[in-house]
Amino acid sequence: MSTPTINPLRVGLRQERVITPQCLVIFGASGDLTHRKLIPALFQLFLQRRLPSDFAIIGCARRPWSDDEFRERMAQALKRETKNNTKGVTQFLEYLFYESVDLQQPEDLIKLGKRLEEIDRIKATHSNRTFYLSVSPKFYGSGCQALARAGLLNDPKRSRLVIEKPFGRDYGSAQALNQIVQSSCQESQVFRIDHYLGKETVQNILVMRFANAIFEPIWNRNYISSVQITAAETVGVEERAGYYESSGALRDMVQNHLTQMLAITAMEPPGHFDPEAIRNEKAKVLQAAHLANELEPWKCCVRGQYEKGGSRSKPLIGYRDEPGVNPTSTTETYVATKLFIDNWRWQGVPFYLRTGKRLAKRLSEVVLTFREAPVHLFDAAGGSPTSNQLILRIQPDEGAEFRFEVKSPGSGMRSRPVEMEFSYEESFGEPSDEGYVRLLADAMLGDPTLFTRNDEVEAAWRLYTPLLELIEDRPWQLPTYPYESRTWGPAESDALLSKDELLWRRP
Structure with missing residues (x-):
């Protein structure tokens, strides 16, 4: 369309x-x-x-x-x-x-x-x-x-x-750092930066939800069956091996960037457009979030590490062959995990987060999949329709698309999915600003809306503490599975969704 x-x-x-x-x-x-x-x-x-x-x-x-x-x-x-x-x-x-x-x-x-x-x-x-x-x-x-x-x-x-970022390495160190920072100055002076929040398309999630009457009434467990949040990169660790070896994808991307996107996607409407009102609602979401299986956290997370791949003309080395990486490293370059949010709006809706390096395509997006129609009227005419999806493209093709069913041309009542798209560059005649442009300006203006507050940071670290403890204390329960460079990650991550009869979106 x-x-x-x-x-x-x-x-x-x-x-x-x-x-x-x-x-x-x-x-x-x-x-x-x-x-x-x-x-x-x-x-x-x-x-x-x-x-x-x-x-x-x-x-x-x-x-x-x-x-x-x-x-x-x-x-x-x-x-x-x-x-x-x-x-x-x-x-x-x-x-x-x-x-x-x-x-x-x-x-x-x-x-x-x-x-x-x-x-x-x-x-x-x-x-x-x-x-x-x-x-x-x-x-x-x-x-x-x-x-x-x-x-x-x-x-x-x-x-x-x-x-x-990173503000701390785990829940305990984030708490300790917060205490030092708050003993040095007032919380109102502190701007903890996450450049993903500076992206126009992340902020657009708030506008799409709260400025359009067609979205907010269906933005809940009654109509949405699952949410996928992806941040995929095609590059490897490049010159960051020293940092990455001590960090890994969970600390580098999931705890901050993906979790902030989750908070903005899932937050309740603030009482008014005020920095603290918005940050209050984000903090509530993170405090209500938890791993899908808190007793056996290894069952709701998959870690991976890229191996060699690419093509004959452009071969790519594996993570362990990168300069500065331990040849026996078990550091993850890919993470997929499943979360729930225990509140009225999202009870029972699974949130799937994944990120990785050397994946098949560079993209960051939020995908909301809607529940199937209660009665499949057109099954006999050629198969059940696919679920509607709202895809919020964070980067690189900033915009959004809505996928829904229409009748295929010809006799009969066969349906097919089509897409209605919005592009920032096409609609506004210019690409959106890079995240740091907005965030630097806001910090110098003293506007904390797009910066993480102390309780948000601690809640995010607390959410992933069971996984971090497993990696450090019992790594055999949460191993790193190999995956070929320029693919969509290890096969084990597909199993994470197949248990719920779902598939990862692979654009």
């Missing part, structure tokens, strides 16, 4: 909030995240004219760079973003400064404080500061304490703290 007609929203008509004068301080400015995501996202905000003239970015790392060296390196990082816009890059680089800082050295924080005061005077940033911890997770706690001791977090109205 044809794409529904929607009035296009052009770039010039965007209704965006302008960021207030301030200084953004990025710790870990020499790292990969700053080069690949943060600086390009800030450049996009600059191009959208959302950065004020009274603004500064200070990169901080242990390397002894000068302001000019930092600007040159960031110019190189922006090459693919510029599209011959050298004038724009030159203007943007004027916002950038650099200070050599080791978060473990108190004298470096004192020196940073003085540099901030100097830049406040030069750029008129009014002492408004956002500190972004893009450092190794092991430095999150000590980094917060160092900033607090230096007096840089004292003013809750002028200072904010952004913390990257």
